[in-house]
Amino acid sequence: MDYQYDTLIYNVRIASMQDNGFPYGELATTAIAIKDGNIAAFISRDASLNDVFEQAHSVIDATTLIPQTEAEPLKLPWLLPGFVDCHTHLVYGGNRAEEFEMRLQGASYVDIAQRGGGIKGTVEKTRRADEHTLLNTAIKRAKRLCEEGVTTIEVKSGYGLDLDTEVRMLRVAKSLEQHLPVSIQTTYLGAHALPNEFNDAPDKYIDFICDEALPHIASLNLADAVDVFCETIGFSTSQIERVFNCAQQYGLPIKAHVEQLSDSKGAVLAAKYGALSVDHIEYLADSDIPLLAQNGTVAVLLPGAFYYLNEVQKPPVDALRAHNVPMAIATDFNPGSSPLASILTAINMGCVLFQLTPEEALRGATAHAASALGLQDRGVIDTGKLADLTLWDIETPAELAYCINGHRPVAVFKEGKHV
Ligand SMILES: [Zn+2]
Known part of the structure; x- marks a missing residue:
């Protein structure tokens, strides 16, 4: 069947780096959809995710990619631009x-x-x-x-x-x-x-x-x-x-x-x-x-x-x-x-x-x-931009700058492909 999206990544905090007035350009949404290598849509919290699941070829629950404890709520990894x-x-x-x-x-x-x-x-x-x-x-x-x-x-x-x-x-x-x-x-x-x-x-x-x-x-x-x-x-x-x-x-x-x-x-x-x-x-x-x-x-x-x-x-x-x-x-x-x-x-x-x-x-x-580099198509997480994305097991993006070379992404997406 024809899917509306190639990939849906959900349960993430998104540091979009957009100039939206929030630290690190954080977005309110926790799910992002990718199509043909680009960011196609943000899925709002109130949208029924189950409906969107059916429209995506593959679905990634980001909380499964990082260690979780028994404690609730689940810890959400951060998604940053590559x-x-x-x-x-x-x-x-x-x-x-x-x-x-x-x-x-x-x-x-x-x-x-x-x-x-x-x-x-x-x-x-x-x-x-x-x-x-x-x-x-x-x-x-x-x-x-x-x-x-x-x-x-x-x-x-x-x-x-x-x-x-x-x-x-x-x-x-x-x-x-x-x-x-x-x-x-x-x-x-x-x-x-x-x-x-x-x-x-x-x-x-x-x-x-x-x-x-x-x-x-x-x-x-x-x-x-x-x-x-x-x-x-x-x-x-x-x-x-x-x-x-x-x-x-x-x-x-x-x-x-x-x-x-x-x-x-x-x-x-x-x-x-x-x-x-x-x-x-x-x-x-x-x-x-x-x-x-x-x-x-x-x-x-x-x-x-x-x-x-x-x-x-x-x-x-x-x-x-x-x-x-x-x-x-x-x-x-x-x-x-x-x-x-x-x-x-x-x-x-x-x-x-x-x-x-x-x-x-x-x-x-x-x-x-x-x-x-004069590249308008990347560097921020926004619809229409390349889906060059990195996923991190951190509490806040500041950790990446604070620690000297202490982190590696738990996942990297290059033009939408999980690499
Ligand atoms: Zn030089």
């Missing part, structure tokens, strides 16, 4: 454990660079890695995130820098979708570092990005967005502006690593170009924040890198909050400054290191993270 990790660099060759060890044994950055470490070392290893090796290591890393209830991951290129390797990285990133229950958004980050073959000629490298790499990657449809690293040790505002113009020609949205180590005014430029997000922003000036609000640019906070680099300058969270700039939280999973394979830890760090409330941090890894 997490969106909106900033990662998780496709790369090798790792930097050896460098980490050397540094803690007292080696200087210069020693490490001379022994082939740092970002140049990762570029070298990524260029040498074949597609199979890159894919297998990336699956391992992405899997850790999926186990925590991440259902969408953004992955950047930027460790190849030459055309072949950048294309290989993006292809590997995209193919993670075939191995894990996750959606991948890919970002071309050619302007990440200056490759050796362009030593002392950064403008020529920007020519290469704009004239060759970006047009080719756009023609292959391999990137959903374009990112840059604007910094004294990265690229200047005039160089990144050329990349932004080029991205716009190809209809690709932009994102930017800015104000991580200094106030280079990259965020101002990115916001003027309508960037989806500006990321890191520890040194963002309060006076530049209204411009983010005006342009709908999301502030992506990356507490993992702040922690790992022992930074002290915090992002201007109070001012961002005062101007209603949406704040997202991501892992920045990368081999050098944030080898962090845990969105839950990033959420906790956002609270402890940057003083976000647990609700802000959880909205930051769901609704606002989806906005940072």
Whole structure:
């Protein structure tokens, strides 16, 4: 027979992350119906559930998925949107454990660079890695995130820098979708570092990005967005502006690593170009924040890198909050400054290191993270949105932020499928 719904999940408390005035966007309803991968309906408490049962192909009583005691009433698990990790660099060759060890044994950055470490070392290893090796290591890393209830991951290129390797990285990133229950958004980050073959000629490298790499990657449809690293040790505002113009020609949205180590005014430029997000922003000036609000640019906070680099300058969270700039939280999973394979830890760090409330941090890894990727179809639980859902054995959503990586979802639904 033809069912009205594919799945009905009932006996849940729903932290929808909608902006409905309730903490965590909690809904009054305790049942949700899924059809064709989307959230089709909320079933109100007074509707006769038995009638709805008959209209659903499969019915899940969420209370049976968590341990119950004899005591009444039954404990209801919480349903949240799947997490969106909106900033990662998780496709790369090798790792930097050896460098980490050397540094803690007292080696200087210069020693490490001379022994082939740092970002140049990762570029070298990524260029040498074949597609199979890159894919297998990336699956391992992405899997850790999926186990925590991440259902969408953004992955950047930027460790190849030459055309072949950048294309290989993006292809590997995209193919993670075939191995894990996750959606991948890919970002071309050619302007990440200056490759050796362009030593002392950064403008020529920007020519290469704009004239060759970006047009080719756009023609292959391999990137959903374009990112840059604007910094004294990265690229200047005039160089990144050329990349932004080029991205716009190809209809690709932009994102930017800015104000991580200094106030280079990259965020101002990115916001003027309508960037989806500006990321890191520890040194963002309060006076530049209204411009983010005006342009709908999301502030992506990356507490993992702040922690790992022992930074002290915090992002201007109070001012961002005062101007209603949406704040997202991501892992920045990368081999050098944030080898962090845990969105839950990033959420906790956002609270402890940057003083976000647990609700802000959880909205930051769901609704606002989806906005940072320009994805309107996920990040909140609402009718018409993707049924990317996670179910948790917790008393309150704050527990997920309070405990350092202490929870795993009891069930994950990716586009309606129980995975
Ligand atoms: Zn990054």
